[in-house]
Amino acid sequence: MFDTLSERLQSALSEVRSHGTLTEDDINKAMRQIRLALLEADVNFQVVKRFTAAVKERALGADVLESLNPGQQVVKIVDEELTALMGGAGRDLVFASSRPTVILMAGLQGSGKTTACGKLARHLREEHKKDVALAACDVYRPAAVDQLVKVGSQVGATVYEQGTGRDPIDIAEWALGRAKSEGRDVLIVDTSGRLHIDADLMKELAEIKKRTKPHNVLLVVDAMTGQDAVNVAEQFAETANFDGVVMTKLDGDARGGAALSVKAVTGKPILYASTGEKLDAFERFHPDRMAQRILGMGDVMTLVEKAEREFDEKKAEELERKIRRQEFTFDDFLDQLHQVRRMGPVSGLLKMIPGLGSQLSGLKIDDRELDRVQAIITSMTPEERANPSLLNGSRRRRIALGSGTNVSAVNQLVKQFGQMQKMMKALSQGKMPSLSQLARGR
Amino acid sequence: MPSSWNELFITGEDAPAAAEAPAEERQGFFRRLRQNLSKTREALGAELQASVFQTLDDEAWERLEETLIYADVGATTTAMIVERLETEAGSGELSGGEELTRRLTEIMAEVARPGEMTIDLRPHPTVILMVGVNGTGKTTTIGKIAWHLQRELGKSVILAAGDTYRAAAVEQLVEWSDRAGCDIVRAAHGSDPGAVAFDAIEAAKARGHDVVIVDTAGRLHTQHHLMDELTKVRRVIQKQIPDAPHETLLTIDATTGQNGLRQAMLFREAVEVSGIVLTKLDGTAKGGIALAIAQELGVPVKLIGIGESLEDLRPFDPDDFARAIIGS
Numbered sequence: 124m125f126d127t128l129s130e131r132l133q134s135a136l137s138e139v140r141s142h143g144t145l146t147e148d149d150i151n152k153a154m155r156q157i158r159l160a161l162l163e164a165d166v167n168f169q170v171v172k173r174f175t176a177a178v179k180e181r182a183l184g185a186d187v188l189e190s191l192n193p194g195q196q197v198v199k200i201v202d203e204e205l206t207a208l209m210g211g212a213g214r215d216l217v218f219a220s221s222r223p224t225v226i227l228m229a230g231l232q233g234s235g236k237t238t239a240c241g242k243l244a245r246h247l248r249e250e251h252k253k254d255v256a257l258a259a260c261d262v263y264r265p266a267a268v269d270q271l272v273k274v275g276s277q278v279g280a281t282v283y284e285q286g287t288g289r290d291p292i293d294i295a296e297w298a299l300g301r302a303k304s305e306g307r308d309v310l311i312v313d314t315s316g317r318l319h320i321d322a323d324l325m326k327e328l329a330e331i332k333k334r335t336k337p338h339n340v341l342l343v344v345d346a347m348t349g350q351d352a353v354n355v356a357e358q359f360a361e362t363a364n365f366d367g368v369v370m371t372k373l374d375g376d377a378r379g380g381a382a383l384s385v386k387a388v389t390g391k392p393i394l395y396a397s398t399g400e401k402l403d404a405f406e407r408f409h410p411d412r413m414a415q416r417i418l419g420m421g422d423v424m425t426l427v428e429k430a431e432r433e434f435d436e437k438k439a440e441e442l443e444r445k446i447r448r449q450e451f452t453f454d455d456f457l458d459q460l461h462q463v464r465r466m467g468p469v470s471g472l473l474k475m476i477p478g479l480g481s482q483l484s485g486l487k488i489d490d491r492e493l494d495r496v497q498a499i500i501t502s503m504t505p506e507e508r509a510n511p512s513l514l515n516g517s518r519r520r521r522i523a524l525g526s527g528t529n530v531s532a533v534n535q536l537v538k539q540f541g542q543m544q545k546m547m548k549a550l551s552q553g554k555m556p557s558l559s560q561l562a563r564g565r
Numbered sequence: 566m567p568s569s570w571n572e573l574f575i576t577g578e579d580a581p582a583a584a585e586a587p588a589e590e591r592q593g594f595f596r597r598l599r600q601n602l603s604k605t606r607e608a609l610g611a612e613l614q615a616s617v618f619q620t621l622d623d624e625a626w627e628r629l630e631e632t633l634i635y636a637d638v639g640a641t642t643t644a645m646i647v648e649r650l651e652t653e654a655g656s657g658e659l660s661g662g663e664e665l666t667r668r669l670t671e672i673m674a675e676v677a678r679p680g681e682m683t684i685d686l687r688p689h690p691t692v693i694l695m696v697g698v699n700g701t702g703k704t705t706t707i708g709k710i711a712w713h714l715q716r717e718l719g720k721s722v723i724l725a726a727g728d729t730y731r732a733a734a735v736e737q738l739v740e741w742s743d744r745a746g747c748d749i750v751r752a753a754h755g756s757d758p759g760a761v762a763f764d765a766i767e768a769a770k771a772r773g774h775d776v777v778i779v780d781t782a783g784r785l786h787t788q789h790h791l792m793d794e795l796t797k798v799r800r801v802i803q804k805q806i807p808d809a810p811h812e813t814l815l816t817i818d819a820t821t822g823q824n825g826l827r828q829a830m831l832f833r834e835a836v837e838v839s840g841i842v843l844t845k846l847d848g849t850a851k852g853g854i855a856l857a858i859a860q861e862l863g864v865p866v867k868l869i870g871i872g873e874s875l876e877d878l879r880p881f882d883p884d885d886f887a888r889a890i891i892g893s
């Protein structure tokens with residue numbers, strides 16, 4: 124439903140291609156697109172204003188003028204600026220020199236605190252070999268204590284609870300005492316959800332913090348949060364001076380602009396990403412992936428979903444049949460190219476695949492190359508596309524002219540296509556994974 | 566347009582006098598909401614003003630746009646509303662800030678009122694299915710509705726504890742059924758939610774309950790298999806009573822940004838959502854995404870959640886909602 128920002132920028136800056144440099148007017152056009160994309164991603168509008176001002180300043184600088192593809196250049200700047208803003212100098216979880224390390228969790232109602240307590244406990248047990256206990260301080264939400272007890276038992280963490288009859292401040296203090304006397308490595312304090320404008324409950328949170336002296340205070344923020352994220356973050360920062368953020372429900376398709384808003388207004392790093400209801404769906408936060416997601420390039424999750432959505436199953440089956448019968452033509456190739464490119468720029472797609480991003484820096488994957496390929500194929504006649512053996516010298520010259528390329532580019536493509544057909548033949552005789560399975564499969 | 570309880574629920578009976586919340590109480594909430602909003606603005610240092618059109622200069626339009634964006638109305642619906650107002654202002658129909666503000670409120674209220682906003686309780690039993698993404702307030706809303714129906718309308722309610730997935734979700738609903746003083750059907754953790762709905766409807770028929778409210782586990786609209794499960798629950802209900810579920814309510818958290826539109830779109834595809842419950846409006850978020858949902862999908866808000874207690878539920882009032890968004 125959202126076009127990618129790069130697509131928009133490409134079209135906003137399409138005329139620039141001919142003269143090849145960015146004027147102030149071009150940049151203003153681009154900034155409008157960026158502003159819109161960020162607002163659609165739920166980045167707070169004040170943050171958007173500041174951000175586009177910064178990007179504009181950089182885009183007006185000399186490095187852009189050398190660019191060959193202005194749209195991509197601007198995307199690159201935005202991506203870099205966004206990644207820098209999302210990451211930057213952050214701190215990690217702090218472990219105390221004497222046991223226990225206390226972690227206080229806070230946030231709005233339903234943001235995912237209790238689930239995150241369980242996930243963090245599991246993470247600390249498995250990755251850091253810590254003995255973790257949980258303190259049940261939500262006495263307001265019905266069955267919240269039950270929920271923590273269940274979550275705790277699933278991850279092998281002890282839960283300190285006193286039902287709902289006592290003051291949460293007292294429970295927190297009591298739990299800390301027990302964690303100390305029992306020699307736990309870590310105590311995670313679950314609290315009830317509270318609105319940032321609820322004076323009484325915010326005071327209660329401040330008091331829990333005072334009594335438990337946590338080494339880490341984490342704010343739990345729902346990735347689907349809109350413009351209000353800044354208010355929440357600012358108020359919680361003021362009351363509880365939190366150290367870091369857990370972004371939850373990132374398994375959905377929210378663009379997650381709240382992450383940028385929170386980081387921009389409080390300067391606090393986002394430490395963890397919660398990506399599902401299961402207690403192992405928890406990972407370290409990656410600023411670069413988040414930046415791409417906000418920009419509409421998605422992360423791996425969205426990539427998979429996109430592939431599922433975009434990949435037309437009927438076509439896949441048809442294609443599979445063609446490959447088996449060795450009827451794969453330039454038209455099919457073009458079709459494939461369109462399908463892949465609908466998901467966004469290929470360079471961006473590849474970057475989203477974990478582990479590949481860093482390896483890719485040396486490798487050049489050029490979307491313009493694909494533009495050229497597309498131009499060449501569309502300059503062929505239907506007969507030529509179906510039967511490449513027709514492509515003699517004069518035909519190739521005509522195609523080169525029609526596509527604005529040259530004969531050697533056409534020759535190269537025809538040669539590569541021939542190799543591809545051979546490879547497919549080999550594959551189809553051996554073990555060929557079903558393409559429709561690939562499209563569906565996770 | 567229901568701004569009061571007895572307009573919201575169609576019972577086919579004369580409304581008991583107690584059903585009408587005192588006017589003072591209703592105003593109280595929106596006044597508080599507006600105060601919260603202005604506090605937020607001060608805190609933000611945003612140049613949003615108490616009235617968008619205090620001065621009618623070029624910046625006024627931009628300010629209006631920002632006000633709507635800031636309320637999570639979203640770019641598309643914002644552009645539509647601003648354009649409409651601008652056209653009317655341009656043709657000289659409107660003059661002065663006050664008139665513009667009044668007309669703006671009217672337009673927004675109109676957008677927020679796209680269809681049937683009542684809830685018909687005449688079928689026996691009436692089945693209400695509650696759906697939504699995780700943590701948006703389904704279970705809490707069910708408790709509130711049950712309490713209201715029992716206490717104010719004298720209806721006998723039975724709940725179906727259809728969230729058999731989340732830890733202690735059943736216990737949570739049991740607690741709400743105690744508070745509301747209504748019946749509940751529950752099953753073991755991990756059991757089929759369709760079966761729970763089935764049992765509750767059977768129980769309602771046997772025991773003569775007026776209303777069945779079916780709770781479901783939170784799910785993201787992107788989780789195909791879970792959305793299919795929801796469709797199945799609906800089908801089970803439909804098999805028992807052809808017209809049921811008579812009402813399918815989607816909870817949208819007022820703090821939700823543009824993703825709310827995707828939620829509404831995909832839940833509607835799966836279970837034919839008939840109305841929105843806009844929850845957590847007691848914070849500083851204004852729930853403008855509900856306006857986009859009404860505009861783009863034609864699904865109206867029917868109820869709003871304004872707190873965590875039994876009585877923190879209200880019928881949706883489009884005019885008040887519009888006024889709260891622009892802070893007039």
Ligand SMILES: Nc1nc2c(ncn2[C@@H]2O[C@H](COP(=O)(O)OP(=O)(O)O)[C@@H](O)[C@H]2O)c(=O)[nH]1
Pocket residue numbers: 230231232233234235236237238239316343371372373374397398399400699700731783785
């Ligand atoms: N899909 C998804 N659901 C989550 C995630 N984190 C929490 N939830 C769900 O969100 C709902 C609220 O979570 P909970 O931990 O009870 O929130 P709390 O009220 O802040 O303690 C529950 O249904 C959780 O299962 C997540 O990362 N992804």
Ligand SMILES: Nc1nc2c(ncn2[C@@H]2O[C@H](COP(=O)(O)OP(=O)(O)O)[C@@H](O)[C@H]2O)c(=O)[nH]1
Pocket residue numbers: 232233264316318697698699700701702703704705706783816844845846847848869870871872873877
């Ligand atoms: N402030 C506020 N909190 C709410 C409201 N509705 C629900 N909640 C809280 O939001 C959290 C999640 O609600 P719950 O009903 O469990 O959501 P569910 O996962 O959709 O069933 C709980 O802590 C509720 O107390 C509301 O209108 N205002």
Ligand SMILES: [Mg+2]
Pocket residue numbers: 236237238261264267314315316
């Ligand atoms: Mg909790």
Ligand SMILES: [Mg+2]
Pocket residue numbers: 703704705728734780781782783
């Ligand atoms: Mg629930």
